Amino acid sequence: MKEEIVIAGFGGQGVLSMGKILAYAGLMNDLEVTWMPSYGPEQRGGTANVTVILSDKPISSPVLDAYDTAVVLNQQSLDKFESKVKPGGTLLYDPSGIHRLPERTDITVVPVDAVAATVELKNAKTYNMVLLGALLKHRPVVPIDAVLRGLKKTLPERHHHLIPLNEEAINKGMSIA
Amino acid sequence: MKGNEAIAHAAIRYGFDGYFGYPITPQSEVLETLEAEMPWETTGMVVLQAESEVAAINMVYGGAAAGKAVMTSSSSPGVSLKQEGISYIAAAELPALIVNVMRGGPGLGTIQPSQADYFQATKGGGHGDYHLIVLSPATVQEMADFVGLGMDLAFKYRTPAMILADGIVGQMMEKIVLPPFRPRRTDEEVRRQCPWAATGRHGRDHRNVITSLEMDSPKMEENNLRFQRTYAEIEANEVRFQEYFTDDAEYLIVAFGSVARICLKAIEDAREKGCKIGMLRPITLWPFPKKEIERLSAQVKGILTVELNAGQMIEDVRLAAHDAVPVFHFGRMGGVIPNPNEITDALLSHFPDAKA
Known part of the structure; x- marks a missing residue:
């Protein structure tokens, strides 16, 4: 098993932390993982992306030119990564972030209206967990309990009371995708 | 964890006595992690943010002169600033560990990954005929492991060692097994391991003086010949x-x-x-x-x-x-x-x- 994933959007959308939680979930599930961020002055507003690889074998390159799955949250990211999804791969996108729809027909294209979901959840910060739920529905690379254990590992203890809310957001994402 | 974080955790676990650094992307997490871990309260390791890279490398020079296990880390422009101190440390035959998480240059360049400091690291970098032992990590695991290896080699040959990493392996996260805790050496152990160190006389009939200065040319040539013998020994034994x-x-x-x-x-x-x-x-x-x-x-x-x-x-x-x-x-x-x-x-x- 090997899943090569890119998550891309604006800084501040939780792109890097979504990747981190996914990577930790892989770790909890005894997989090899790499997490390679675009780093730079892009904490808020700039474009940010992260490459996460989950594999049952040692991983060579943390840097890729083709992905099994792409999660794109704005137009720049869609423009950059749509062509880099492997044939037969999966592209998840947030329709509220883009004005040109994906055009590929040889991949599974999944719109995820995560913004609407966060309104229903009454918490905008659950945005990336909704997307993670949507991702895991189409690419069940790690079980939910591994994600929750990953969350426990990445969240500081003072935020552990938010884990049920995150679980709810992941389930919401699974139901809308 | 990130490669930079691995270096910080490894430094504590391998029993380093001191870290002296100055922040620069893409390696700032080394200092940040050390400050968050607060090893001065557990192992007694000193962690100090110096006023500049030049100050940091000279603190390393001082710590090494006293036989302490000391290190600094920086990224390309910062490592250029350290070159004078590195040359002095090499000339004074002191063990020290320097980490360079390379970014694109020349000049201030960019904060993105690069390997453009290969010449600087392997061909001397500072002035004079000297070499560093240069270790090149490809994984987060090696980032941690080479902190111990670099320290051991530096003490074995009494010469500074460098971990020449880059922004990719510094910033990426991977699975890692941290080394077991190795206690810091006691003062007595330091004196025994480093009879050359400036740790006080302790009954000796002579003072240990650490210096890179030798005004007598034939003596300075002798020093150089000794350095070259060490380098030949390293070349014979330590290729990896x-x-x-x-x-x-x-x-x-x-x-x-x-x-x-x-x-x-x-x-x-x-x-x-x-x-x-x-x-x-x-x-x-x-x-x-x-x-x-x-x-x-x-x-x-x-x-x-x-x-x-x-x-x-x-x-x-x-x-x-x-x-x-x-x-x-x-x-x-x-x-x-x-x-x-x-x-x-x-x-x-x-x-x-x-x-x-």
């Missing part, structure tokens, strides 16, 4: 490297650090198509695995070096290969990271026969 798919390789890639992993992916893909490509990854950039490249150059039809620079290690590869086979370079600069396909394309453009 890893080979991948070289058994039946017809073409060879030579790459170091994180870029070697991108090359490995390119090789895995090419091998699926039947291309017989192998790779040698130097782990010690100095001493350089000359003999191994010489051996492989008798076996393969061509060599491609892949580096995040304009072609620096290629000079050492060419010297080792003695023109037995053509040696070409592929690289990206200024913080641009090549993808695996670019590497395969570069190899095939120089060696069309490599195509199966």
Whole structure:
């Protein structure tokens, strides 16, 4: 098993932390993982992306030119990564972030209206967990309990009371995708 | 955890006495992690943010002179600032660990990954005839492991060692097994291990004086000859490297650090198509695995070096290969990271026969 994933959007959308939680979930599930961020002055507003690889074998390159799955949250990211999804791969996108729809027909294209979901959840910060739920529905690379254990590992203890809310957001994402 | 974080945790666990640094992207997490871990409350390790890189390396010089296990870390422009101090530490025959998480240069350049400090790290860097032991980590695990290895080699040969990493392996997260705790040496153990250190007389009839200055030329030449004997010993004993798919390789890639992993992916893909490509990854950039490249150059039809620079290690590869086979370079600069396909394309453009 090997899943090569890119998550891309604006800084501040939780792109890097979504990747981190996914990577930790892989770790909890005894997989090899790499997490390679675009780093730079892009904490808020700039474009940010992260490459996460989950594999049952040692991983060579943390840097890729083709992905099994792409999660794109704005137009720049869609423009950059749509062509880099492997044939037969999966592209998840947030329709509220883009004005040109994906055009590929040889991949599974999944719109995820995560913004609407966060309104229903009454918490905008659950945005990336909704997307993670949507991702895991189409690419069940790690079980939910591994994600929750990953969350426990990445969240500081003072935020552990938010884990049920995150679980709810992941389930919401699974139901809308 | 991130490669930079691994370095910080490893420094505490390997029993370092002191870290002196100054923040610079992409290695600031080393200092940040050490400050968050607060080892001064557990192992007694000193962690200090100096007022500059120059101050930090001179604090390392001072700590090393007292036989302490000390280190500093920085990124390319900051490491340039440290060169005077590194030359002094080498001349005073002191153990120390310097970490360079390289970014694109020259000048302030960019904060993105690079390997353009290969010449600086392996050919001296500062003034005078000296070498650093240069370790090149490709994984987060090696970032941690080489903190211990670098320290041990530095003490074994009384010469500074450098971990020459880059922004990729500094910033990426991977699974890692941290080393077990090794207690810091007691003052008594330091005196026993480092009879040369400036730790007070303790009944000796002479004072230990640490200096790089020797105004008497014949004596300074003697010092240099002693340094060269040490370097020859290091070259004979400490060459480290890893080979991948070289058994039946017809073409060879030579790459170091994180870029070697991108090359490995390119090789895995090419091998699926039947291309017989192998790779040698130097782990010690100095001493350089000359003999191994010489051996492989008798076996393969061509060599491609892949580096995040304009072609620096290629000079050492060419010297080792003695023109037995053509040696070409592929690289990206200024913080641009090549993808695996670019590497395969570069190899095939120089060696069309490599195509199966």
